[in-house]
Amino acid sequence: xxxxxxxxxxxxxxxxxxxxxxxxxxxxxxxxxxxxxxxxxxxxxxxxxxxxxxxxxxxxxxxxxxxxxxxxxxxxxxxxxxxxxxxxxxxxxxxxxxxxxxxxxxxxxxxxxxxxxxxxxxxxxxxxxxxxxxxxxxxxxxxxxxxxxxxxxxxxxxxxxxxxxxxxxxxxxxxxxxxxxxxxxxxxxxxxxxxxxxxxxxxxxxxxxxxxxxxxxxxxxxxxxxxxxxxxxxxxxxxxxxxxxxxxxxxxxxxxxxxxxxxxxxxxxxxxxxxxxxxxxxxxxxxx
Amino acid sequence: xxxxxxxxxxxxxxxxxxxxxxxxxxxxxxxxxxxxxxxxxxxxxxxxxxxxxxxxxxxxxxxxxxxxxxxxxxxxxxxxxxxxxxxxxxxxxxxxxxxxxxxxxxxxxxxxxxxxxxxxxxxxxxxxxxxxxxxxxxxxxxxxxxxxxxxxxxxxxxxxxxxxxxxxxxxxxxxxxxxxxxxxxxxxxxxxxxxxxxxxxxxxxxxxxxxxxxxxxxxxxxxxxxxxxxxxxxxxxxxxxxxxxxxxxxxxxxxxxxxxxxxxxxxxxxxxxxxx
Numbered sequence: 205x206x207x208x209x210x211x212x213x214x215x216x217x218x219x220x221x222x223x224x225x226x227x228x229x230x231x232x233x234x235x236x237x238x239x240x241x242x243x244x245x246x247x248x249x250x251x252x253x254x255x256x257x258x259x260x261x262x263x264x265x266x267x268x269x270x271x272x273x274x275x276x277x278x279x280x281x282x283x284x285x286x287x288x289x290x291x292x293x294x295x296x297x298x299x300x301x302x303x304x305x306x307x308x309x310x311x312x313x314x315x316x317x318x319x320x321x322x323x324x325x326x327x328x329x330x331x332x333x334x335x336x337x338x339x340x341x342x343x344x345x346x347x348x349x350x351x352x353x354x355x356x357x358x359x360x361x362x363x364x365x366x367x368x369x370x371x372x373x374x375x376x377x378x379x380x381x382x383x384x385x386x387x388x389x390x391x392x393x394x395x396x397x398x399x400x401x402x403x404x405x406x407x408x409x410x411x412x413x414x415x416x417x418x419x420x421x422x423x424x425x426x427x428x429x430x431x432x433x434x435x436x437x438x439x440x441x442x443x444x445x446x447x448x449x450x451x452x453x454x455x456x457x458x459x460x461x462x463x464x465x466x467x468x469x470x471x472x473x474x475x476x477x478x479x480x481x482x483x484x485x486x487x488x489x490x491x492x
Numbered sequence: 493x494x495x496x497x498x499x500x501x502x503x504x505x506x507x508x509x510x511x512x513x514x515x516x517x518x519x520x521x522x523x524x525x526x527x528x529x530x531x532x533x534x535x536x537x538x539x540x541x542x543x544x545x546x547x548x549x550x551x552x553x554x555x556x557x558x559x560x561x562x563x564x565x566x567x568x569x570x571x572x573x574x575x576x577x578x579x580x581x582x583x584x585x586x587x588x589x590x591x592x593x594x595x596x597x598x599x600x601x602x603x604x605x606x607x608x609x610x611x612x613x614x615x616x617x618x619x620x621x622x623x624x625x626x627x628x629x630x631x632x633x634x635x636x637x638x639x640x641x642x643x644x645x646x647x648x649x650x651x652x653x654x655x656x657x658x659x660x661x662x663x664x665x666x667x668x669x670x671x672x673x674x675x676x677x678x679x680x681x682x683x684x685x686x687x688x689x690x691x692x693x694x695x696x697x698x699x700x701x702x703x704x705x706x707x708x709x710x711x712x713x714x715x716x717x718x719x720x721x722x723x724x725x726x727x728x729x730x731x732x733x734x735x736x737x738x739x740x741x742x743x744x745x746x747x748x749x750x751x752x753x754x755x756x757x758x759x760x761x762x763x764x765x766x767x768x
Contacts, residue, residue: 246638246667294665295584348506351583351661352536377664378583380535380694382733407667410738449668452697452738452760459764474738478745481767485751 205288205368205401207234207257211266214252214425218264226252228425229266236368237399241412241433244422245447250405251294253422254371257403258291287316290367292359294374294405305331305349305357306342312365330360333394335386351378356387369401376411388415410451413437413472421446438470453477460484494562496656496688497524497547502556504542504711516542518711520556526655529682529689531699531719534708535733540692543708544658547690548578561655576605579649583661585641588648594636595620595629598647605652612651619647622685623677639670646677656688657681664694675701696723696737700758707732720756739763 214227227249234240242250255261256268259275259282268275270285293299302308309327318326331338334356346357355378362370370391376384392415395402406412412419412433419436421429423446429436436442440450440458450458457469457477467484471477504517517539524530534540545551546558549565561577563570582588591597595616602612620626623643628636633644642662649657659678663671679701681687691702699705705722707715709732715722723729723737726744736744743757743766757763 244667246670348508350537350541374665378536378661378694380538380733381696381735382730383536384694385735407671447667447669453742455760456739456742456763459760460767463764463768465768474742474745478742478749481746482749482751 205236205271205285206269207369207401208269209233209253209256209266210269212253212256212263212268213265214249214256214261215264226425227256230422230425230427231266232420232427232430234401234403236401237395238418239395239402239416240404241416241419242403242405242422243407243409243412243419243443243446243448247424248422248446249425250422251373254291254373254403254405257369257371258289259286260291287365288367289369289371290362290365291371292362292373292375294377299358299361300346300354302346304342305336305344305346308346308357309342309361309364312361316365326364326366327360330364331357333363333390334360335383335390336360352380352383355379356383359387367400369403370395371403371405373405374407375404376406376408384411391415407448409437409443409448410453413451421448423447434470434472437472440469457481493526495523495559496526496528496561497522498559499523499546500557502543502546502558503554504539504546504551505554516711517546520711520713522706522713524656524688524690526688527682527686529679529701529703530691531702531705532690532692532708533694533696533699533705533734534714538708538733539711540708541660542711544580544660544690544692547656547658548580549574550580572605576652577655579652579654579657581642581645581649581657581659581662583664585638585645585665588645589633589641592632593630594625594633594644594647597633597644598651601648601652615651615653616647619650622650622681623647637670638666639673642666642670642674643677646674646681650681654687656690658690658692660692661694662691663698696729696735697739699723700737700739707734709733719758723758724755 209230209232212227212230216224216226244250262276273281273285306327309330310323313323313326328338336356416433419433429442438454443450451472453471453474454469457467460467465484467480471480499520499522502517502520505513505515507513532540549571552566558565560574563574565574589597590600598616598619599612602615620629623646625643633641663674682689693699700719705719706713714732723740726736739759743753747753753766757766
């Protein structure tokens with residue numbers, strides 16, 4: 205799916221003393237199969253933007269087109285496009301309402317009019333994707349789950365719709381370290397298999413660096429940078445201006461560079477930084 | 493000195509719809525001294541929050557005993573004294589704010605304890621000063637940033653004059669500046685205010701700022717020691733579903749490449765010092 209954001213403006217509570225511009229003229233294009241990270245401080249407009257991508261909000265001005273069709277329109281064609289986009293919210297407890305985990309995850313597929321066997325297959329698959337054991341979990345009551353488990357169930361219910369565009373708003377907040385690694389690895393593998401478009405909001409740039417190839421930086425409702433992840437996530441000036449921290453490997457390389465080491469700083473992953481440091485170290489050891 | 497929190501043979505079971513039960517805590521023995529700064533880590537469902545909710549009597553033991561400042565939590569006549577001594581700050585600041593201005597929100601706890609108005613005034617002013625929100629006292633909490641809302645929640649806890657505050661993943665919803673703000677405030681409450689801190693976190697990097705790390709697994713305390721020791725044990729941490737803090741991971745990989753480094757490098761600063 206081709207997503208086009210055209211000069212999008214969103215004002216909350218317009219015409220009141222509480223009016224607040226969340227998005228001030230955002231334009232961007234996201235093509236099929238892209239892996240895009242959206243980053244910025246709290247209040248920079250990230251969550252508002254992704255709700256627009258899913259067609260959940262009506263723009264104050266400008267528009268979103270999903271394969272050419274205006275996303276928020278009240279037409280069957282627009283509804284069909286919106287179904288291709290899955291958005292997992294930041295607060296999963298806000299979107300869970302069914303009596304059992306199975307029914308919760310099956311809700312979307314059931315609304316698609318799928319057959320029972322297909323629904324069961326999808327629920328099983330989606331629970332495994334998020335690292336939950338279907339046999340153990342499906343009869344549990346959602347409100348008896350831990351915070352991390354609830355987050356996984358909410359995500360499974362989006363995955364079970366098999367969206368073509370998957371938008372995850374802080375998907376790993378509250379998950380344990382092993383759970384975070386596994387979840388992102390499985391989603392990445394599924395993405396490669398299906399050419400899914402993956403849009404990720406996260407404050408954890410170390411984690412983001414493993415998944416996305418492009419980064420959009422938002423600040424006060426505007427796009428302040430949009431480019432390859434390697435470039436954006438190693439630009440400490442840009443990220444600090446946006447209220448973010450560079451990934452830890454980049455911070456280390458910057459500090460070594462300031463101490464006089466000859467190292468590149470656009471090494472986002474621990475293994476890349478380690479290779480860079482080992483090389484620089486080997487090089488300096490050959491000198492007196 | 494009397495331990496601040498003392499726990500013996502604590503078990504906690506949650507009932508299931510089907511009539512059975514899930515053992516969330518099995519045989520926890522733990523002592524926390526006054527003024528300690530303890531990080532509590534562990535995989536989802538390992539019992540961290542369940543354990544922490546025993547520290548102020550939000551949950552009572554299915555079996556075993558919990559003493560807070562010498563008071564047995566399962567004795568109903570101690571409940572308010574226990575709650576006054578141990579404050580809680582949770583993950584989502586939006587769910588903890590109740591009033592229409594910052595100072596009313598902070599005053600909510602003391603007002604419910606029937607404390608005289610001028611004493612409430614003093615406590616609210618002091619709590620706001622400690623978290624640096626004095627200038628925001630008449631603002632509606634909804635208009636604040638995530639980090640500031642969390643500071644309001646901390647001020648609310650402080651207004652009860654607790655000896656200990658339990659933070660249950662207080663930064664997981666915050667952006668990096670908000671996180672820094674909260675972590676710095678927590679450190680100051682401990683070092684300057686002498687408040688006992690229990691910090692539940694999923695971030696191994698955050699756990700590194702504590703002076704003692706407890707790692708939980710399947711309802712038990714699996715590891716207990718200073719961060720320099722606990723956060724180096726890659727295999728054991730991975731077996732518990734955890735991992736290394738990012739700086740320690742890099743140190744381990746550098747050692748694998750043959751670069752000699754001392755143990756206990758928990759931050760970028762420490763790494764740079766060791767490398768240069």
